[in-house]
Amino acid sequence: NAGVMQNPRHLVRRRGQEARLRCSPMKGHSHVYWYRQLPEEGLKFMVYLQKENIIDESGMPKERFSAEFPKEGPSILRIQQVVRGDSAAYFCASSMGQNYGYTFGSGTRLTVV
Amino acid sequence: EDKVVQSPLSLVVHEGDTVTLNCSYEVTNFRSLLWYKQEKKAPTFLFMLTSSGIEKKSGRLSSILDKKELFSILNITATQTGDSAVYLCAVEGNAGNMLTFGGGTRLMVKP
Numbered sequence: 001n002a003g004v005m006q007n008p009r010h011l012v013r014r015r016g017q018e019a020r021l022r023c024s025p026m027k028g029h030s031h032v033y034w035y036r037q038l039p040e041e042g043l044k045f046m047v048y049l050q051k052e053n054i055i056d057e058s059g060m061p062k063e064r065f066s067a068e069f070p071k072e073g074p075s076i077l078r079i080q081q082v083v084r085g086d087s088a089a090y091f092c093a094s095s096m097g098q099n100y101g102y103t104f105g106s107g108t109r110l111t112v113v
Numbered sequence: 114e115d116k117v118v119q120s121p122l123s124l125v126v127h128e129g130d131t132v133t134l135n136c137s138y139e140v141t142n143f144r145s146l147l148w149y150k151q152e153k154k155a156p157t158f159l160f161m162l163t164s165s166g167i168e169k170k171s172g173r174l175s176s177i178l179d180k181k182e183l184f185s186i187l188n189i190t191a192t193q194t195g196d197s198a199v200y201l202c203a204v205e206g207n208a209g210n211m212l213t214f215g216g217g218t219r220l221m222v223k224p
Contacts, residue, residue, distance in 0.1 A: 004155070033211065042117075042201060042214035043156070056210040091155070101147070102212065104155040 004029075004094050004105035005074075012111045013082050021108045024074040025094030032075045033102065034060075034067060037089040049075060082112045115140040119202050119215035127223050130192050134218045136202030137184040146178055146185050147212065149201040156201055159187070192222045 005024040013019050025032050030051055035043040045059040049069035060067065064082075069075040079086055089109050093102040116139045126132055138146065145163045149156035160169045162178035162185060169176050173192075178185045189196055199219050203212040 035212075035214075042216040043203075043212075045211035045213070048210045059211070101158065101161055103158070104149075106155045 004092055004103050006090075006092050006105035006108050008108060009106065010109050010111070012113060014113055015083060016081050019079040019082050019086070019110055019112075021077040021079075021090050021092075021110070022074040023077070023092030023094075023105060025092075026103055029094035029096050029103070031095040031097055032069050033093045033095070034075075034077050035091045035093065037091060037107075039088070043091060046077075079110075082110075084112050086110060087112045115204060115206055115213040117202055117204055117213050117215035119200075119218050121218060122216070123219040123221070125221045125223065126192055128193055130222075131188065131190045132192060132220060134187040134189075134200050134202075134220070135184065136186070136215055138202075138204045138213075138215075139183065140204045140206045140213065142206050143180065144205040147203045147205070148176055148185070148187050149203065151199045151201055151217070152197075159200075189220075192220075194222050194224055196220060197222045 004026055007022050032049045034046040036046055037043045047060045047067045048056040052071050064080045066078045089107045091107045092105045095102050118137050120135045145161050147161050148159040160176045165180040173190045176187045199217040201214055201217045203214045205212055
């Protein structure tokens with residue numbers, strides 16, 4: 001069991017470009033969560049998805065950010081027209097559901113130059 | 114809004130010392146409190162606490178929850194340089210949709 005796989009590990013984008021971050025949950029996990037960690041800060045919840053459904057996106061900025069978890073394939077966090085303030089580590093976690101705990105991936109470090 | 118505060122922000126000790134990390138919280142409909150260790154990669158799970166007064170232990174690490182006073186502590190005895198990391202505390206409310214994290218305690222253990 002490979003755990004939660006995130007790629008790429010590091011991503012550099014110029015201002016105005018798009019960033020796509022991928023997360024493959026652990027085998028058997030159908031719940032995916034995205035968190036953002038700004039430098040020297042704790043992790044902040046962004047969005048919670050189950051297969052083909054966004055359950056809670058209360059932590060996601062209203063503009064430029066979107067997430068999906070299709071029936072087949074990884075979950076994608078998409079940031080359009082990136083700005084310097086988007087530079088952060090983005091972590092994905094997966095779970096079998098409530099009461100089962102969360103397993104985190106190694107994160108994608110996005111740097112906007 | 115759920116809130117988690119960790120203290121101290123950072124801590125420097127020498128190998129063999131014992132440390133206590135603190136986590137206080139405010140959460141609507143508390144479900145669980147979790148501790149994670151974060152080095153330069155994924156936060157790795159340490160403990161999940163749901164009941165007051167029951168100590169959870171794993172080797173040199175232990176943790177306890179006080180639901181009346183709304184806090185938890187993480188103890189590390191006989192610290193080693195490999196314990197150097199950021200320790201994160203998080204709470205889960207009844208919605209079960211998310212974890213609310215504290216800012217972390219950065220622990221450095223010197224040889």
